[in-house]
Each structure stands twice: as C-alpha cells, then as structure tokens.
Amino acid sequence: MxxxxxxxxxxxxxxxxxxxxxxxxxxxxxxxxxxxxxxxxxxxxxxxxxxxxxxxxxxxxxxxxxxxxxxxxxxISGAVMNPVALAELFPNYKEEAPLEYEADIDEVVQLTAAGARKLPITPPTMINHGNYIVSLGKVIQxxxxxxxxxxxxxxxxxxxxxxxxxxxxxxxxxxxxxxxxxxxxxxxxxxxxxxxxxxxxxxxxxxxxxxxxxxxxxxxxxxINPMVYATGCKEVWEVPEGRMEGRKVIHTMGFPLDNKTFGGGFVYHMKNNMVSVGMITALDAADPQMDPHKNFCKFKQHPFIKQILEGGKMLSYGAKTLPEGGWNTxxxxxxxxxxxxxxxxxxxxxxxxxxxxxxxxxxxxxxxxxxxxxxxxxxxxxxxxxxxxxxxxxxxxxxxxxFKNFRPLMKKGIFPMGLVKGGINYFTKGKYPWVNMKLHEDHTEIKTMAEYYPGGKPEDDIKYDNKELIYDKLTDVYNSGATHEEKQPCHLKVDTAKCKECYEKFGSPCEAFCPAQVYNIVRDEKTGAFERIQVDFSNCVHCKTCDIRDPFQAINWVCPEGGGGPMYNNL
CATH class of the missing domain: 3.50.50.60 (FAD/NAD(P)-binding domain)
Known part of the structure; x- marks a missing residue:
C-alpha cells in the first residue's frame, strides 16, 4: 500500500x-x-x-x-553517566540537569550460587568517581x-x-x-x-x-566484525530507608551466568530511597534456552541482592539491547x-x-x-x-x-582468565593481543538442544511471586507501561515457515530470549507437538532481542505505529 x-x-x-x-x-x-x-x-x-x-x-x-x-x-540505561559531553552542551548541568547522585563508592563483587566476594581492588575501568548516577529517561526529558x-x-x-x-x-x-x-x-x-x-x-x-x-x-x-549485542533487564525499586547508602555503584560478575556466558549485574543508589537494579546477558550465549529475564530474576534472588531489595517495592521495569562488540564492530x-x-x-x-x-x-x-x-x-x-x-x-x-579486542577476549568467560586477559589488554593500552580478533553474529553461536542438552533440559525451578521479589514477564511488561494500538499490522515480521524447524532444533528460543513474552508457541494439548506461533506484539518493549538472536534470522523488527511501545518512568 x-x-x-x-x-x-x-x-x-x-x-x-x-x-x-x-x-x-x-x-x-x-x-x-x-x-x-x-x-x-x-x-x-x-x-x-x-x-x-x-x-x-x-x-x-x-x-x-x-x-x-x-x-x-x-x-533506558543503567545508568552511570560520564558528564563530559553534557557539559559541552550545558556548562551549568550540575545545577540544572536531573541528576541522582555523583558516584562515590565503587564495589565489584563476584557472585557464586550462594556467596559473594568483593574484589579487593576495583578494576580501573570500573572506577566511577566524577560520574553521575542518572535516570536516562529523566535526562532526555x-x-x-x-x-x-x-x-x-x-x-x-x-x-x-x-x-x-x-x-x-x-x-x-x-x-x-x-x-x-x-x-x-x-x-x-x-x-x-x-x-x-x-x-x-x-x-x-x-x-x-x-x-x-x-x-x-x-x-x-x-x-571487519559484525555488531554483537547483550540484553539488559532493569527495574527501579523503592527500598526501606538506609538499605542503600553512600551514593554506591555495585557491579557483579558470575552467578547466575555460567563461566562461558558474558555479562553481569548492577545496583545503583538513587534518590528517595530508590535503587536501579539490572542484569546484562550477552546474546552470543550457546544455550538455546538462554533467557535474559530469567537470569535477572535469579540475580535478584541471590542473597547479596535480595538483602537490598527485600521489603521494598518494584516501581518500573524495562529492557533493551546494547551493542558491546567494540571499535572493530x-x-x-x-x-x-x-x-x-x-x-x-x-x-x-x-x-x-x-x-x-x-x-x-x-x-x-x-x-x-x-x-x-x-x-x-x-x-x-x-x-x-x-x-x-x-x-x-x-x-x-x-x-x-x-579496547577493540576486549569483547573477543571474553569469549571463553570472564573469570578468571577473562579478567587476566582484560587486565593485560588495559595495561598495554590495547597492544595485547597483537591481532584483530574475530567475532561472529550472535545468532550463529547458538547450539541446538541436542548439542547443548544431550541428556535433556533440566526442569526449571524458578517460581515467580509477583509481589515481593521476582515478577514474571507479563507483570514486568505491565510495569514498563508498554502499549500498542492492537488493530494494526504486526511490527514483528516473522517468517513462520521456519518456526516448526526452530521449535524442533532449538526448542523455540524466542519464548526464552524475549524479555516481554511476545512470542508464545501453541502446542498440541495431547502430544505437545508444535502447532503455530502466536505473536503478542502489544507486549513489545522495543528491545530488538528477537531481531538479533533468532537462529534462523526469521524475525525482522520494524517500527510500529508511532507512539506505541513502553512508557519508561525513572529508567
């Protein structure tokens, strides 16, 4: 037309x-x-x-x-912002811009399934003195x-x-x-x-x-390399007074990610007893059932994070992808x-x-x-x-x-060798490694269910309470403010001819990787066999994860009717 x-x-x-x-x-x-x-x-x-x-x-x-x-x-972003560019536009930004806090305390924490260990030395790249914790949405408004x-x-x-x-x-x-x-x-x-x-x-x-x-x-x-991405899921919480103090910036590595999946978590101190909490998962993960939202929920369940959020109230949710490949992409x-x-x-x-x-x-x-x-x-x-x-x-x-080779250096995991290689890369000012390392499009790195789960996929033990700590995708979508005009063409252009094969080989990864439950497989009630895909595009938060990670590249994200999408608050 x-x-x-x-x-x-x-x-x-x-x-x-x-x-x-x-x-x-x-x-x-x-x-x-x-x-x-x-x-x-x-x-x-x-x-x-x-x-x-x-x-x-x-x-x-x-x-x-x-x-x-x-x-x-x-x-939407984490976000801890370096103000150097904002100062070019507005020299008086400190008095005028809606900043939360100037970052004061940095912590980098390694998480295991049940424990947490603060690194004795903060990596130089993670030092945020002089940067500002912000709500990007507020700054842009x-x-x-x-x-x-x-x-x-x-x-x-x-x-x-x-x-x-x-x-x-x-x-x-x-x-x-x-x-x-x-x-x-x-x-x-x-x-x-x-x-x-x-x-x-x-x-x-x-x-x-x-x-x-x-x-x-x-x-x-x-x-020379294609762009590669991660998906971040984030919530803003109001927590009991005194729970988070000191204009603190916390970054984590490890749990809930395995050692070969790149990513990490964050908690940032905001005004009015609020905290920004989020989890970032790389989209080149080999696991065909990799679920950024589920990783985020497991992250919040960890005792180190739970002690910050417990007794608080979740205010808003959002998700986005971020390009993380570096200069060579x-x-x-x-x-x-x-x-x-x-x-x-x-x-x-x-x-x-x-x-x-x-x-x-x-x-x-x-x-x-x-x-x-x-x-x-x-x-x-x-x-x-x-x-x-x-x-x-x-x-x-x-x-x-x-840092053009930083992301390729992390392909085999962050801890411990990724940190060692990253440190050498930093202190040699990028001279190590001495070649341009290769990256591949994220969707090419996904393994089939048979390859990744030769003994069958284990049962998922996560339980959503939807009121105290962890929320299912639909509840989080509600808290993103996402709305779309229902009677319009679907802006997620899916080649449905690929869906059955994707279901059989990869276990319909779209149900897992989408942080907004846009994609739902309709199965035969008796046999569980694939029947069709249902695309609930009104849930979409415009993160583009599907466009990036679908193993057949059968999903094309195009812009919906203007005005649709999330209505982020404090994110």
Missing part, C-alpha cells in the same frame, strides 16, 4: 531520526550553532548568509522525529525541555519507516503510516506517513536501529547524505559499561559537521565522511580503539 498512495513531502536542511541522547545532543548543538551564526550575521559581527528556510530552500532547517509517545519515553526553550519541537509519535535514496545517496526518510488495519488496508482515520527530504540525515535510532540496519546492509558498511559511520550516531553506530565501551557520553558526543560532532555543510553548501560524500575522522580523533576513538 505504501507505494500506491500520495504522500506529503517536507523538505528540511537536517533530519534527525531519534530523540535519545545522541539525537537530542545533535539537535540542541545544531540549533545553538545556527542561532549563534544568525545572531552574528544580524549584528554585523560576522559576514555571510543566515541559515534559514529561505537560504536553504527548505520548509524547515531542522526536524527531529521520535517514535515514542513523548521525548524520553523509550530511553529535560533535554527535550531545553530544546523547546530554543523554540524547537520534537515530532514525537513519528517513526522512521524506511530510508529514501537516489541511487546510493541518502536523501531522507519516510515516516510510518498511521491508521492501518492488521491486513494492511486503511482505516477511516488513515494518515499517510510523510516523506522527509533532507540535505543531511542523522540516524540516532539506538541499538539495532531498524533503518540503520537496512542502511548498513544496503551500502555494505559493516566493519563500528560500521562506516557516514556516507553520501547520512551520519550514524550513538548506539546505532555501536559506540559503547564494554569494559567501562559506558555509552551515554559517546552517544552525546557523536551527536555533537554530527551537528558540527552538519553545520559546516549548511554554511558552505557543500553536501558531497567527502563532507559527510569528515564526521568519521572527527569521531576517531575525539575521546570516543581514543577510548574505544585500545
């Missing part, structure tokens, strides 16, 4: 897709620079031409679109307010559906249609998504961005007509568990490059590619390049 209907076209100087940390930083920096430039032109302190609709020949100089119902609704003070608006509920091209040149994006029936026919309130034609398109979609994924494949932008970040920022570009420092300030800085650098192009009128491919060098020369490249 999308090719048969007439669409409105809006022309713009710069189109920014996504209002997360990279998108809002790009938007704010760009408008700040345009305003300063125009003011200097107007008062005669600078020679040149104003940047506006008339000089650019467009409907609007800058537009920001966001698939969430409001700015910050889909923003605040940045949206600061953007409004610049007399600019974010077009919330507008999702980018596909990239528009002229040959291999990106010329903008097409927004998703609204008011479409499940069978694809228009409803009475149908509204065709507009085409946004832009001189510059900045993709800030976050982890496994649906359009960025298309772009990387179409233009062959992949680095970062795709070519710019080309003719486009730049890619933040998590969409894989700019995450895995050993430091940091990515927010890279997202913000990459957005700032993209804005600076876009501004230079608007001033000069030079929108050649080489002008866009200046952004790649800017990122490489910035603290992003300086910090990520030495």
């Amino acid at each position: 999308s090719e048969e209907i007439e669409r409105d076209v809006m022309t713009c100087g710069v189109c920014i897709v996504g209002a997360g940390p990279s998108g809002m930083s790009a938007a704010i920096k760009l408008v700040q620079m345009i305003n300063a430039h125009n003011e200097a032109i107007d008062n005669g302190s600078k020679q040149g031409t104003r940047i506006d609709e008339e000089s650019l020949g467009v409907d609007v100089p800058v537009i920001v679109i966001e698939k969430g119902g409001m700015v910050g609704a889909h923003s 605040w940045m949206g307010e600061k953007f409004s003070e610049l007399e600019q608006d974010v077009y919330a509920t507008f999702c980018g559906q596909e990239i528009l091209y002229e040959g291999s040149k990106v010329i903008g994006v097409r927004c998703g249609d609204k008011g479409v029936n499940p069978d694809g026919t228009p409803k009475s309130n149908f509204e065709a998504g507009m085409d946004l034609h832009a001189k510059v398109t900045i993709l800030c979609e976050g982890s496994r961005g649906s359009m960025t994924k298309q772009l990387i494949k179409k233009l062959n932008l992949q680095n 970062v795709p070519k970040m710019a080309g003719d007509g486009f730049m890619i920022c933040g998590d969409a570009a894989g700019l995450v420092n895995t050993p430091k568990l940091k990515g927010i300030h890279y997202a913000m800085k990459s957005g700032i650098l993209a804005a600076e490059n876009a501004f230079d192009m608007l001033v000069s009128g030079d929108f050649s491919a080489s002008s866009f590619e200046r952004y790649i060098q800017a990122v490489t020369d910035s603290f992003i490249g300086q910090e990520l390049i030495p």
Whole structure:
C-alpha cells in the first residue's frame, strides 16, 4: 500500500531520526550553532548568509522525529553517566540537569550460587568517581525541555519507516503510516506517513536501529566484525530507608551466568530511597534456552541482592539491547547524505559499561559537521565522511580503539582468565593481543538442544511471586507501561515457515530470549507437538532481542505505529 498512495513531502536542511541522547545532543548543538551564526550575521559581527528556510530552500532547517509517545519515553540505561559531553552542551548541568547522585563508592563483587566476594581492588575501568548516577529517561526529558526553550519541537509519535535514496545517496526518510488495519488496508482515520527530504540525515535510532540496519546492509558498511549485542533487564525499586547508602555503584560478575556466558549485574543508589537494579546477558550465549529475564530474576534472588531489595517495592521495569562488540564492530559511520550516531553506530565501551557520553558526543560532532555543510553548501560524500575522522580523533576513538579486542577476549568467560586477559589488554593500552580478533553474529553461536542438552533440559525451578521479589514477564511488561494500538499490522515480521524447524532444533528460543513474552508457541494439548506461533506484539518493549538472536534470522523488527511501545518512568 505504501507505494500506491500520495504522500506529503517536507523538505528540511537536517533530519534527525531519534530523540535519545545522541539525537537530542545533535539537535540542541545544531540549533545553538545556527542561532549563534544568525545572531552574528544580524549584528554585523560576522559576514555571510543566515541559515534559514529561505537560504536553504527548505520548509524547515531542522526536524527531529521520535517514535515514542513523548521525548524520553523509550530511553533506558543503567545508568552511570560520564558528564563530559553534557557539559559541552550545558556548562551549568550540575545545577540544572536531573541528576541522582555523583558516584562515590565503587564495589565489584563476584557472585557464586550462594556467596559473594568483593574484589579487593576495583578494576580501573570500573572506577566511577566524577560520574553521575542518572535516570536516562529523566535526562532526555529535560533535554527535550531545553530544546523547546530554543523554540524547537520534537515530532514525537513519528517513526522512521524506511530510508529514501537516489541511487546510493541518502536523501531522507519516510515516516510510518498511521491508521492501518492488521491486513494492511486503511482505516477511516488513515494518515499517510510523510516523506522527509533532507540535505543531511542523522540516524540516532539506538541499538539495532531498524533503518540503520537496512542502511548498513544496503551500502555494505559493516566493519571487519559484525555488531554483537547483550540484553539488559532493569527495574527501579523503592527500598526501606538506609538499605542503600553512600551514593554506591555495585557491579557483579558470575552467578547466575555460567563461566562461558558474558555479562553481569548492577545496583545503583538513587534518590528517595530508590535503587536501579539490572542484569546484562550477552546474546552470543550457546544455550538455546538462554533467557535474559530469567537470569535477572535469579540475580535478584541471590542473597547479596535480595538483602537490598527485600521489603521494598518494584516501581518500573524495562529492557533493551546494547551493542558491546567494540571499535572493530563500528560500521562506516557516514556516507553520501547520512551520519550514524550513538548506539546505532555501536559506540559503547564494554569494559567501562559506558555509552551515554559517546552517544552525546557523536551527536555533537554530527551537528558540527552538519553545520559546516549548511554554511558552505557543500553536501558531497567527502563532507559527510569528515564526521568519521572527527569521531576517531575525539575521546570516543581514543577510548574505544585500545579496547577493540576486549569483547573477543571474553569469549571463553570472564573469570578468571577473562579478567587476566582484560587486565593485560588495559595495561598495554590495547597492544595485547597483537591481532584483530574475530567475532561472529550472535545468532550463529547458538547450539541446538541436542548439542547443548544431550541428556535433556533440566526442569526449571524458578517460581515467580509477583509481589515481593521476582515478577514474571507479563507483570514486568505491565510495569514498563508498554502499549500498542492492537488493530494494526504486526511490527514483528516473522517468517513462520521456519518456526516448526526452530521449535524442533532449538526448542523455540524466542519464548526464552524475549524479555516481554511476545512470542508464545501453541502446542498440541495431547502430544505437545508444535502447532503455530502466536505473536503478542502489544507486549513489545522495543528491545530488538528477537531481531538479533533468532537462529534462523526469521524475525525482522520494524517500527510500529508511532507512539506505541513502553512508557519508561525513572529508567
């Protein structure tokens, strides 16, 4: 239907897709620079031409679109934020931004099934003095307010559906249609998504961005390694007074993960007797029944974590994927007509568990490059590619390049040899190992049920109480605020021809790896044999785990009708 209907076209100087940390930083920096430039032109302190609709020949100089119902609704992270990039945008951020606490006490704890041992020395990468515990959603909402003070608006509920091209040149994006029936026919309130034609398109979609994924494949932008990911599940709790003090940042390794699965847990102290608690599990785990949400629940049951949460109240839940492969998985970040920022570009420092300030800085650098192009009128491919060098020369490249082999070094587990190798990697500033180590797409690492469970899968002993400590997926989805218009096409495009084979070989891993119980296998009541897959897309929290880990790559996550998805609070 999308090719048969007439669409409105809006022309713009710069189109920014996504209002997360990279998108809002790009938007704010760009408008700040345009305003300063125009003011200097107007008062005669600078020679040149104003940047506006008339000089650019467009409907609007800058537009920001966001698939969430409001700015910050889909923003989720741990999070302990390095403030260096935020300070560039707002020198008075300490007085204005909604920060929780400046991190004061770091603890790294190794968990066993029943015990906990604090490491005597905190690894240098895990020292957080000078960083701030934050709710990313609150920070992004605040940045949206600061953007409004610049007399600019974010077009919330507008999702980018596909990239528009002229040959291999990106010329903008097409927004998703609204008011479409499940069978694809228009409803009475149908509204065709507009085409946004832009001189510059900045993709800030976050982890496994649906359009960025298309772009990387179409233009062959992949680095020497593909992107690899982990899924993090997180809750915010209100705990009894005095239970968590000292502006503490706790990271854990070990239980509930086996020694060959990469990941770990965290607990961060927040204001008003709240804590942020979460568990991250790598998506290259060999176990076909690997369940990030179940790992999170087991993590909370551990005595070390239970003593913090017991007697408290769970307030909100969320889940997301994060790119963790490092510099050698970062795709070519710019080309003719486009730049890619933040998590969409894989700019995450895995050993430091940091990515927010890279997202913000990459957005700032993209804005600076876009501004230079608007001033000069030079929108050649080489002008866009200046952004790649800017990122490489910035603290992003300086910090990520030495750790380019960190994730491959962890392939055989964190403790003890992973820590040893990681330490050598750190102290040699990345000189060890002396080659570029290989990574493979996460879904290729999954073993079949017969390979992983030759004696049969053991019974699961976890029991959800749904009121005191551990919550099943549906209860957690409720606490994520996730909603979607039910009568619309399913945004999880499943090749159902693969489902029966996946069930027989891998035990339907989608039921396990999805942290929101979107996928449910309907089985024969008598024999237990596979009948069909049921996709409850309204539960989706937009984490993209399914798009990444499905062993047949038979699930394609595309953007649903704008405004759908989670409504994160304090996450």
